[in-house]
Each structure stands twice: as C-alpha cells, then as structure tokens.
Amino acid sequence: MAGRFAPLLFLLLLVPTLSGAELTDSRRALIQSLFPAATVIEDKLPDVPVYPVYQLQELLGYAYESTDLSRLQGFAGKPIQMMIGLDTQGRFTGVKILHHHEPVFLHGLGEEPLFDFVDQYEGRSLREQIVVQSSLSGKSGKSAEGDVVYFDGVSKATVSVLIVNDTVLSSALKVARQKLEAFAQSAPTRAKPDWFEPLGWQQLIDRGYVSRTRIEVDAVEQQLGRPLSDYPADLTPPDGEAFTELYLAYMNSPMVGRNLLGDEHYARFMARLGENDQVLMVASRGMFRHVRDSFTPGSSPDRIGLTQNNLSVEMRDLNWLDQNFRLQADGLPGFDAVNLFRVGGNAGFNPGAEASLKLNVELARNHLIADTANFTLPVQFAGDLFETVAIAESPETSREPVWVGLWKERWWQISLLVAGLAVLTVFFARQKTLSRHPTLVHRFRWGFLFFTLSFIGFYAQGQLSVVNIYTLLLALWDGFTLDVFLLDPVLFILWSYTFVTLFIWGRGLFCGWLCPFGALQEMAAWLGQKLRLRQIRVPEHWHRRLILLKYPILLGLVGTAFYSLTLAEQLAEVEPFKTSITLVFWRYWPFVAYAIGLLVVGMFIHKFYCRYLCPLGAGLAVLGRFRLFSWLERIERCGSPCQHCKNECGINAIRKDGRIDYDECIQCLECVVILRDDQQCVDSIVRDKQQRKHQRQARILATDASV
Incomplete structure (x- = not known):
C-alpha cells in the first residue's frame, strides 16, 4: 500500500504548489x-x-x-x-x-x-x-x-x-x-428617484405598487386541522371577512412613500434614513395581526419573516410611526397594526426582485399545546417602480456596519453616559465657584465615584485599558480604520472625552473621576481609614522614585505589542482591571489574589496602584503635559510656609514648595476646597487674624482720640 502512494508523495514534495502547501495535514x-x-x-x-x-x-x-x-x-x-x-x-x-x-x-x-x-x-x-x-x-x-x-x-x-x-x-x-x-443574485435594482404621480390608496394597490394578500379562514383551518372555534381565543371573523389581510409597500420609492406619507413627511423620512437603508411598510387587518400585542418596538417580528434568493432578510422595526409621523394617503383604510421595518442585513434586499413573506400562525389550544400554520406569500412589486443598477454593491458596503447596530442597541447606556459626562464637565468648569461649598463637593464626588464604579464599570464595561493603546498603535501601524474603535460605544465615548479633556485639565479628570478601578481604590482607602488602619505615607524621596516605575512598564508593554500581541496581552495583566471590573473577581485565584492584594495595599497606602504601577496612567500623564491650562490655583503662602494642602493630598501630588504635580494629580479638588475654606486655608486664617488685629488697633486709636 505504501509503495502505491510513494510516487505521488514524491511528486507532491518535489513540485509543491501554493495551494498544496496551504492544505497541510492539520x-x-x-x-x-x-x-x-x-x-x-x-x-x-x-x-x-x-x-x-x-x-x-x-x-x-x-x-x-x-x-x-x-x-x-x-x-x-x-x-x-x-x-x-x-x-x-x-x-x-x-x-x-x-x-x-x-x-x-x-x-x-x-x-x-x-x-x-x-x-x-x-x-x-x-x-x-x-x-x-x-x-x-x-x-x-x-x-x-x-x-x-x-x-x-x-x-x-x-x-x-x-x-x-x-x-x-x-x-x-x-x-x-x-x-x-x-443563492445566486438577481440583477440589482433601486427605486426610480423621479417616478411620481399623485395616487390614492386603491390606485396604489391596483397598479401593484402596494402588495395585498388575503388569507381566508378555510386555508388556516385546513393547515391547523381543526376549526378556529376550537381555540380559547376564538379568532373566527364575521362572514365574508378574511382571517388576515396583509399589505406591503416599499417606502423608499417616491411613488409609494410620497403618496403614503405626504411630501413633507416623506422628505423627513428619507432624511432620517442612512445611505443604504431600505424600508418596508407592513400593515394588517382582520382577526390576526402580523405582530403580537406584546411586540417590542424596535425589535424583529416573530410572526413574519422575509426571504429572497433563499436567504433570510433581516427585518427590524423603526418605531417611527406616531401622531406626528403617520400614513395619510387618500382612501387609506383602518389597520389593526402597521409597522415600518428596515430590511436587509447581511443578505441585503433587492426591491425589484421577487421575495417571499412567511407568516407563522400559532394558536394555543391550552397552556401546554399549540397548533401552527405557516404560509409563504409571494412579494413582487410592479416593475415600473424600479430601475436596474449597472454594478451591484458588494454586501460589505451595502449593509449596515456592525458598530451601527451596537450603538442603536445600547442607546440608553450612551444617553446616560453622555449625560453624566456633561454634568461632570459643568462641575469642573465651575469648580472655583462650587468649591466654596465643601459639603457639596464631597457629596458630588462620592456620588460620581459610585456612578463610575457601578454603571460605567460593572454594568457598561467602560474600563479603559492599556490594551486599548495597543489597539490604536497597531491600527496606525497596519492601516487605520475607525470601525474597530466604534465597536464599543461606551469605550469610544470615554476615550474621546478623555483625549479632549487631557488638553484642558490633564490626566486627573479620568484617573480621579472616570476610572472604575480608581473609584474602587478610593473606596478601599476610605474603608481603611474607617477601620483605623495605619495610613502609611511613603517618604518623599522614595515617592519621587517610585512614581517613575509606571513609565518603563508602559514602554515595555507597548514595545512588546509590536513584537508579539499575545505576549503583550499576557503582560497587560499588570492591570487588575479585567479581573476586578470586567469579570467581577470571578477568575482563576492568582489573578483574584493580585487584584485584591492591590486593594488591600491601597487601604494602607492611598491609591498605591495608580501612583506607582498603572501604565495607563503613565500614558495619560505624558499626553496631559500638553494641557492648555493649570486650573488648580496656588497662592503665595502655599508651600511657604503652609503645607496643609500637601498633607491632605492622599496621592501626594503637591510638592513641598506648593506646586501641583499635574503628572500625578487626580483632580480630586480637595486642595481647591481647602483654599476656599476660611477655616482650613492658612492664608485665610492669617489674613483674618491680621484683619482682626487691625480692627482692634483701630478701635483703641478711636477710643484714645475720643478721650
């Protein structure tokens, strides 16, 4: 047997082709x-x-x-x-x-x-x-x-x-x-852009511009194998009426859309659509609707489905029809249900080609047993609505990008995040005024930290990471495309906001307010103080050396990414973010022990990880050096002789001479509050004492003068 195949094996080894080389044994x-x-x-x-x-x-x-x-x-x-x-x-x-x-x-x-x-x-x-x-x-x-x-x-x-x-x-x-x-494609078509004349509802149906299909009771009962009266929800219509009557219309066509919506609403309708969006109107009358009573607006229907070229065409409700945007054609009948569905997906949709609408009728005999009847209904609009497109668009360009669907799906998370960032921006822009109210500042800060940890971190998974920096640099190296960054709307918005604010307030706005693990460290530090654990202040000379550690960590990780992305991702475990925030400590025990260990150390040394190990903080600090403003006000007595702000700064971002180290500052605003508080700021206390002394001297002089 081996001898029979030896010549063949020899030839394959002697004359290797590209295809043969690709088809390895594995x-x-x-x-x-x-x-x-x-x-x-x-x-x-x-x-x-x-x-x-x-x-x-x-x-x-x-x-x-x-x-x-x-x-x-x-x-x-x-x-x-x-x-x-x-x-x-x-x-x-x-x-x-x-x-x-x-x-x-x-x-x-x-x-x-x-x-x-x-x-x-x-x-x-x-x-x-x-x-x-x-x-x-x-x-x-x-x-x-x-x-x-x-x-x-x-x-x-x-x-x-x-x-x-x-x-x-x-x-x-x-x-x-x-x-x-x-699965071969038909010749692609599109709606004629200038094809229009005023028509009423019945004329649209008679000319084939709106598709109408009736399903009679006999057809349903034949498939079900029993009369409709046998079901608890008796759907038997009056004599002469259909079980259901379905209407379909291709709304992109001016002939159809303008007549059904009116000129003004059609213009608004087309303006809201994306370049490649296609929309079908589906309406129904009779005892059985095309959507359930419990249908969720904005979702895909389960009673109907569209197929074309043996492919399932995605249908998703637009939820646009309301009292301000409705069908208004002359002679329009009353419908029991009407929806506008965006159609296409990966399969795309060719409006001038034949398609099929599948209707699934499911009727419950009792709470355990249900009978079904399935109907496949032809969908073919009049050919004079469309013109042939010379070159078909590829599925990659004609369908909706993946990130668009993700943004639509997470719209409420996006809205809440943007609202939170807007509030934070206003707060920071008015920090000099608001810092005169210490209680307000402290309550707002802790409230926002809880918002960051619970919503941005645990729920929306918005923890930025040094891995995102790899992605950006490798994308720039291999050929930049924005799509990969748009895949996660929460991360994209946070990165965009952080990047912009780096040039206004520096790194501190993110590190002190928007980092979920940073918020977790703040809470660990608070707990350590409440438990009366000894708070360790790293000596100044050691602190100044240790804060430099995170920079070689950052350089090492970024350099490794260009050599081996897999190795760089493994080394990125120096960040405890994935363990603590993404996986909520549900992971192999060494990773959990590392993350918890950092938090425990943080109960003794305030924000230990942020100060000395965080490569993301190092990268933000480098960019933060290009900030346009230095918002944290300093006065003459700061640092000489007053050291109150420095002593109160948990992260030790204030030097002995009173200068703010913006590379380390997390913008907690504690020093600003102290500066505005007449009971804490030494300068205010000294000026108050001097003022009272001058007032006493003035009263003594006034008394002597009167005598």
Whole structure:
C-alpha cells in the first residue's frame, strides 16, 4: 500500500504548489472534522478561496478560512480567524476557531465560552436570520420562531461574539452567492428617484405598487386541522371577512412613500434614513395581526419573516410611526397594526426582485399545546417602480456596519453616559465657584465615584485599558480604520472625552473621576481609614522614585505589542482591571489574589496602584503635559510656609514648595476646597487674624482720640 502512494508523495514534495502547501495535514484534518463523510478534499480554488469537499464524486460543500473573505477586525484590532464549513444547501457544517486576540477570552473568561458560541452554527442555515442575544435575554439560546434563530451570546464579550457572527454570515454569503446556484443574485435594482404621480390608496394597490394578500379562514383551518372555534381565543371573523389581510409597500420609492406619507413627511423620512437603508411598510387587518400585542418596538417580528434568493432578510422595526409621523394617503383604510421595518442585513434586499413573506400562525389550544400554520406569500412589486443598477454593491458596503447596530442597541447606556459626562464637565468648569461649598463637593464626588464604579464599570464595561493603546498603535501601524474603535460605544465615548479633556485639565479628570478601578481604590482607602488602619505615607524621596516605575512598564508593554500581541496581552495583566471590573473577581485565584492584594495595599497606602504601577496612567500623564491650562490655583503662602494642602493630598501630588504635580494629580479638588475654606486655608486664617488685629488697633486709636 505504501509503495502505491510513494510516487505521488514524491511528486507532491518535489513540485509543491501554493495551494498544496496551504492544505497541510492539520488543515486537512480540521476540514475532515467539519465534513466527517468527506473522502476527497481539494486544494483551494483560484477564483474563490474555498476548499471543495467531496464524498467520492458527490460535492458535499466548501470549507474556507474566514480571513480569506472577510477582514473585519476584532476587539483587539486583529481579525478572528476561523475555518467554516458550508454544505451545498447553505447549511453550516461547523465553525472552528483557528486564531484570535480577543483579550476577554484569552486572559479572562477562557476560550471555552467562545468555542461554545461558535458550536451553535452547526446545522443552521443561511436561510435563517441569526440573532445574537445576551445570556441574560429571555429568548432561548437555540430556539427558533419562523426564520429567526436566537443564539446565546457571551455577556462579558458581546462585541467579540457579534464580530464573530458578522464574519461568519458575511463570508458564508459570499461563498453561497458565488458557488451555490440556489443563492445566486438577481440583477440589482433601486427605486426610480423621479417616478411620481399623485395616487390614492386603491390606485396604489391596483397598479401593484402596494402588495395585498388575503388569507381566508378555510386555508388556516385546513393547515391547523381543526376549526378556529376550537381555540380559547376564538379568532373566527364575521362572514365574508378574511382571517388576515396583509399589505406591503416599499417606502423608499417616491411613488409609494410620497403618496403614503405626504411630501413633507416623506422628505423627513428619507432624511432620517442612512445611505443604504431600505424600508418596508407592513400593515394588517382582520382577526390576526402580523405582530403580537406584546411586540417590542424596535425589535424583529416573530410572526413574519422575509426571504429572497433563499436567504433570510433581516427585518427590524423603526418605531417611527406616531401622531406626528403617520400614513395619510387618500382612501387609506383602518389597520389593526402597521409597522415600518428596515430590511436587509447581511443578505441585503433587492426591491425589484421577487421575495417571499412567511407568516407563522400559532394558536394555543391550552397552556401546554399549540397548533401552527405557516404560509409563504409571494412579494413582487410592479416593475415600473424600479430601475436596474449597472454594478451591484458588494454586501460589505451595502449593509449596515456592525458598530451601527451596537450603538442603536445600547442607546440608553450612551444617553446616560453622555449625560453624566456633561454634568461632570459643568462641575469642573465651575469648580472655583462650587468649591466654596465643601459639603457639596464631597457629596458630588462620592456620588460620581459610585456612578463610575457601578454603571460605567460593572454594568457598561467602560474600563479603559492599556490594551486599548495597543489597539490604536497597531491600527496606525497596519492601516487605520475607525470601525474597530466604534465597536464599543461606551469605550469610544470615554476615550474621546478623555483625549479632549487631557488638553484642558490633564490626566486627573479620568484617573480621579472616570476610572472604575480608581473609584474602587478610593473606596478601599476610605474603608481603611474607617477601620483605623495605619495610613502609611511613603517618604518623599522614595515617592519621587517610585512614581517613575509606571513609565518603563508602559514602554515595555507597548514595545512588546509590536513584537508579539499575545505576549503583550499576557503582560497587560499588570492591570487588575479585567479581573476586578470586567469579570467581577470571578477568575482563576492568582489573578483574584493580585487584584485584591492591590486593594488591600491601597487601604494602607492611598491609591498605591495608580501612583506607582498603572501604565495607563503613565500614558495619560505624558499626553496631559500638553494641557492648555493649570486650573488648580496656588497662592503665595502655599508651600511657604503652609503645607496643609500637601498633607491632605492622599496621592501626594503637591510638592513641598506648593506646586501641583499635574503628572500625578487626580483632580480630586480637595486642595481647591481647602483654599476656599476660611477655616482650613492658612492664608485665610492669617489674613483674618491680621484683619482682626487691625480692627482692634483701630478701635483703641478711636477710643484714645475720643478721650
């Protein structure tokens, strides 16, 4: 047997081709695991970078590496490399992770949650709409309603798994459209921009500009196998009326949109849409609506689904219709439900091509048993609404970027964060006035620290890290793109705010007010004082040397990132942020011991980690040297002779001569409060004594003069 294959092996070794070199034994074994029945795995094709997989002469499907078809960057700024199997019916045979740099999996949660997530793709089809839910969602992870399939996400790694999902779907779509006949695209179309004439509701229907479909009671009862009167919620309509009547309209078309909304509302409607957004109106009348009574505005419907070219088209409610923005065509009937859905997703949507609307009717016989009836309804609008586009846009440019969906999903977190930053900005801008009220300043500071720790840190996962600096520098090195930084809106807003304020107030605004671990250290220091633990003040000469430690740590980490990102991410564990804030101390015990140890030390030495070890603080301090203002006021007696502010400064950012060390200052404003307090500031006390002395002397002189 070995002799028979020896010549072949010799030729392969003697004349290695590029494709043959790529199909290594390990890669072949990996593809075999995706297609267990495979007997032949061919080399990568030259036209489309996929590996054809056969069982004897029968094509089973294709395997491919995700980075050959999608370069979407992960959270760490590098693509997540996967091997993906797709059979000839457009079903995933499996997804395997080859390589990635996602910090939360490599050095936090471990890789098992990531592997569990990608295992959910096996057996799922491109015909289904896959929606990633957080692990706290009420939806079942692998349940499906119609063509919508809900995947369990990873709550601490939402961005990473959404990137995985987008990479898997977009790359599989490219393969399917080029290699699977059933998924071939029709000629792309778009609405004619100047096609319009005033029409009423019935005229729009008669000309095929609005699609209407009736589903009769007999058809529903035939599929259910029993009369509607058998169900507790009797949905039997009056004689002659349909079970449900559905209407669809392509709102981007001026002929449709202008007639249904009116000129003014249509102009507002189009102004609110993105460049590539497409919208369908879906309305229903009758006993059964196209959305449930409990439908959540802004979400995807579960009673209806749209497919085109055998692909599931994403539908998401815009929630725009209200008393100020409504349908108003002449002769418009009353609807029981009407929605505007943004359509497209990875599959895109071709408005001039035929599509199908799937309606899922589910009726409960009792609290345990429900019957279902499924209808596939053709959707085809009149051809004169559209014109053919000469060159089709690629799915990468025609669909909504991943980060846009993330920003929409987290809108309330963004709103609360922006409001908090606005309040903080006003407070800092008026610090000289507000610092005259010490109680107000102290209460505001502690209230904001709790907001930073609980909301920004634990809930919104807004802990900035030196790893973000790696990402920025590597992005600049490899070719900058803003998309990777927009993937996490909370981090993007915090970084943008921090960068701007570095040139106004220096590093202290972030380090003293917006760093969740910094807030945790403040609380640890407060607890240490309440427990009457001995507070250690590092001698001045040692303090001045130790504060320099964080700078070589920063340089070492950044330099390592250009040599090995994986090693740099491991060394970044000098930051306890991931353990304490991201994973809330639920981690392998040495990491937890390190983070807790820093907090315990902080109970004796105020903010020990911030002062001496934090590489992020070092980087911010360097940029903070370019600040435009020195807001913390100093007066003549500060440092000579008065040392009160220096003694009260927990972080020891005031020198003996009274100067503020802005590289170390966390802008706690305690020195400003002291300066404004007549009972604490030595200068005020001395001036008050002098004033009283002068007043006494004046009274004595006045008395002598009167005598």
